[in-house]
Amino acid sequence: MPDTQALVNDFLNKLKKRKIEGSQATAKQTAELLRSVISQTRMPYTNQAAALIHSVKAVGERLIAANPVELAVGNVVRRVLHIVREEDLSLTTAAMAGLNLSAESDDEDDTDRDNHPALSAAAIAAASRSTLRPPSLQTLLEDVPDSAAVPHTSSSGGDSEGKSKSADKSSRSRKLKHDVIEAVNELIQDISTCHELIAEQAVEHIHQNEVILTLGSSRTVLEFLCAAKEKKRSFRVFVAEGAPRYQGHLLAKELVTRGLQTTLITDSAVFAMISRVNMVIVGAHAVMANGGVIAPVGLNMVALAAQKHAVPFVVLAGSHKLCPLYPHHPEVLLNELRSPSELLDFGEFSDCLDFGSGIGAPLLHVVNPTFDYVPPKLVSLFITDTGGHNPSYMYRLIADYYSADDLVLERRTTSGN
Amino acid sequence: MNPNPNIDFSHLCFLLFLQKSTKFFERQLSMDARRMSRAVPRVRQVGFFTPNTPAQQPQPQSAAPSSESPPLSDSPASNSLSPVMIPPPRHLSDNLGGRTAAVPVPGREISGELPTVGSYNPSESVLWLDSPPRSRIGDEELSEGAESSLGWYRRSDSAKFASSLPSGGFNLSTAKHPESVAAVEAKNPLPEQSEVQKEQASSSKPLKAKTTKAERRALQESQRAAKAASRAEANKSGTPGGAPSSKPMKQPPQKKDGPPVASSIAASERIGVDRSVEKERKKDLPPPRKQFDDESRGGRAKRRSVLNQPEARNRVELFRHLPPHKNGTQLPSLESKFFELHEKHPAVYKVGLQYLAGDLSGGNARCIAMLQAFQEAIRDYSTPPEKTLTRDLTSKIGGFVSFLIECRPLSMSMGNAIRFLKSRIARLPLTLSESEAKTTLCSDIDRFINEKIVLADKVILRHAATKIRDGDVLLTYGSSCVVEMILLYAHELGKQFRVVVVDSHPMLEGQKLLRRLVVKGLSCTYTQLNAISYVMHKVTRVFLGASSIFSNGTVYSTVGTASVAMVAHAFRVPVLVCCEAYKFHERVQLDSICFNELGDPDAISKVPGRVDVNYLDNLTDKQKENLELLNLKYDATPSDYISVIVTDYGMIPPTSVPVIVREYRKEYLLI
Secondary structure, three states, X not given: OHHHHHHHXXXXXXXXXXXXXXXXXXXXXXXXXXXXXXXXXXXXXXXXXXXXXXXXXXXXXXXXXXXXXXXXXXXXXXXXXXXXXXXXXXXXXXXXXXXXXXXXXXXXXXXXXXXXXXXXXXXXXXXXXXXXXXXXXXXXHHOOOOOOOOOOOOHHHHHHHHHHXXXXXXXXXXXXXXXXXXXXXXXXXXXXXXXXXXXXXXXXXXXXXXXXXXXXXXXXXXXXXHHHHHOOOOOEEEEEOOOOOOHHHHHHHHHHHOOOEEEEEOHHHHHHHHHHOOEEEEEOOEEOOOOOEEEEOXXXXXXXXXXXXXXXXXXXXXXXXXOOOOOOOHHHHOOOEOOHHHOXXXXXXHHHHHOEOOOOOXXXXXXXXXXXXXXXXXXXXXXXXXXXXXXXXXXXXHHHHXXXXXXXXXXXXXXXX | OOOHHHHHHHHHHHHHHHHHHHHHHHHHHHHHHHHHHHXXXXXXXXXXXOOOOOOOOOOHHHHOOXXXXXXXXXXXXXXXXXXXXXXXXXXXXXXXXXXOOOOOHHHHHHHHHOOOHXXXXXXXXXXXXXXXXXXXXXXXXXXXXXXXXXXXXXXXXXXXXXXXXXXXXXXXXXXXXXXXXHHHHHHOXXXXXXXXXXXXXOOOOOOOOOOOHHHHHHHXXXXXXXXXXXXXXXXXXXXXXXXXXXXXXXXXXHHHOOOOOOOOHHHHHHHHXXXXXXXXXXXXXXXXXXXXXXXXXXXXXXXXXXXXXXXXXXXXXXXXXXXXXXXXXXXXXXXXXXXXXXXXXXXXXXXXXXXXXXXXXXXXXXXXXXXXXXXHHHHOOXXXXXXXXXXXXXXXXXXXXXXXXXXXXXXXXXXXXXHHHHHHHXXXXXXXXXXXXXXXXXXXXXXXXHHHHHHHHHHHHHHHHOOOOOOEEEEEEOOOHHHHHHHHHHHXXXXXXXXXXXXXXXXXXXXXHHHHHHHOOOXXXXXXXXXXXXXXXXXXXXXXXXXXXXXXXXXXXXXXXXXXXXHHHHOOOOEEEEOOHHXXXXXXXXXXXXXXXXXXXXXXXXXXXXXXXXXXXXXXXXXXXXXXXXXXXXEEEOHHHOOEXXXXXXXXXXXXXXXXXXXXXXXXXXX
């Protein structure tokens, strides 16, 4: 499959060079890439799910390593793995129930599976549910440490798989791949429509004559505000410009084009203005499992100011931004330093940047981080495409999207190093 | 003449009188306190506008509404005023205050000597404590020292940026308008005055005739011409009292709605008593600030202004009460007016232009430049015939001040300095010859600059340097000259530390600070305000400058300072605010919106050195309609974020600011 390999390498390069802007674009492209990887994967005769998972993981690890800060890549890889596991499980369950496969060829969703007709096989259904729900004691106990080798299979699953394979192999092998690709397509669809789903909720949160503050630019926020505007709510927006990228200018321009009353303020005036603001609505880069937010730089300051003035701090995040990891020292470890040229003119300061003081260390450092970490206690509400949630609930929400086996993807690479 | 002996005497008399007048007052109070208080503005007006008003009160200050006039009750001279000259109460309810204060008697012999003083109401001076001028020993060295170290405050490299630096600047303009108007009018026959003059001339007219605006304006025009002519004549011939000296006729703002009523002398006397009581009680209260959108001042200020007010295009709704930014584009028009504005001394004019162009920025630099310009103006000053230096010079200074305010709103510290200067002028002994008086004033100014700024900074350096240890990481925001001096001083002491310079658009003055620090060999980290949470982990101390500190502990400083202090507080990093005590002010403020200064809104859409940021360049008219750009210059940092304030009186907690303000004010009279 030289074709896929080229695609993967191309995408890796883009990630490494940070050519892809925004987590939504990244997520979408990752999903598309993984879809083609899946479609190109040669299915072995047995244990097809494991083969799929293996190939997706192999690519996923490289993608994550290419840009470890862009958590959306990891999220999508985990989502795809989860999809593979679920599809496999649903097929297994169906086979075990002894129902004919053709009847459920279109069933891919969790919801569908939950009211699956195969409830007669109660024991197996229960077993399958236990594998579906990651934090169950049974899975934790029975799972093999290196889950990559034996993909989803807990003991009961393995048994059932063996039996089902003997039942009708040929149809299953086609079916699994087909179902997985269908599901990935749906994931891509979800990622690209998450704005609308979030924006639909705008009227529930924005009232007449509201004053809203935001910082930097986020497409989600733009859609959210515009949705409220379309519903004839009249309100006022303060946009902090978000130095050093000044994306706020862009957002302000978009907002005024759509007829919203917009005031562009400097980042330094946020504290002065926040006392007159009713709500802070911002986009996020990623949402961690503890409810903390990796957000564009400057938002921690805004969140602190909002807390000081008891202004609700609302974070909009599509589900592809939900990351199942718990952050450790995220300000540094999940951050990225951009070029100093955004802050200082090299021409003016070139002499300071390199002349050393005796010991050879440069006198001048320029720090230009990309992200801020907003701890969960500063966030009032998350609005995702599935509705509004408390920061404390995020870990549970995340459990719906990822399987526990995939949380640590880099295990092999770290052990290899 | 040393007024000292008089103090004791007058105090004695004051006390005696207090007892008597209290009874009197109480009786009056029980009679009809309410109506009396209602009547206040009217009575006052009558005092001003009866056709019999003696012509020998030619000073504008005397009649200036002077809502901020400090109490004068134990200054004998002022007590000899006729009661109508005492400024009106600010709040009617205050008339019911329990205390009474002195009225005239004791000071007679002084007022005999100074017949003119009576009509002078030094509305800006802090004069209730009468004290002898300090000896001027050591002036020479002091001023020498001042000259040498002033270089600090003037930075040549700021010319590039039209925006001015943040660490200075508090808009006193609004508060001062009544006085400055008066002062301007002393020289320039300007609308309000001629209006009054007109009224006086046609005294058959009711006082506040319901003339339409247009009518009045037309009259003003003609009056202005007539007035100019007559003034020229007066200056030449030197007629006593000055021909056009209807200046005391300037109407108090209250007049606007109060219908003229004739009233008895008795009534006015009674109210005079009340007023002095009130003044006594309120001497610690700052005057209410007049806001830009105040109806009663708007029209007048506009007519008077030298500069064109910029269009109110896209003004931010929340800040309509603040004057819009006047940017350097007005420079040529102002320059062309140079010969019209012959009243302005060239030195003052130059400083004004520098303010306008943003070449001169930083609270201390602006204050020093202003004082030195005044100094020069005083040196070149000669009292016009038939005028007294005290009064004429005060009004002249007032004119300068209002000119400077037009160029850029004054900072709190400058207001304090002007207050000092005016009090010095007002309390010049009359026995001094003109040249002596001028020398005295010049050395007073030198002493102020030296003691309150230069030496104060040296003291602050010493204090602050004790808080810097080896291995520290110090963070500073923007560019404060005191903080810069502290850093350099600590570096000279050989302390090993690292400096984090935090900057923010659109001022970007941190870059200039960074440049100066790096050249001196300090190791620095540069970042922008948004990254403050990222760098704060490593920081051990935060040093901030301030434009002013209010008596509720609020630090009024460059916009963004509050955010820095807040983040530092959240990360448990101590915040040290370094500020000279002359910048302290007795006002209080809770937010950054009620009072602030607006910068150039267009500065926001451009980022120097970043061509890629051009999103706002080509907006259609419809887009512009919805877009407002807000460029705030200052913000108010709540006192709970401040660990300590380093000032020339030592290191104090923010709760002690009112104490310093009180103590400091006393001392500053003695300077």
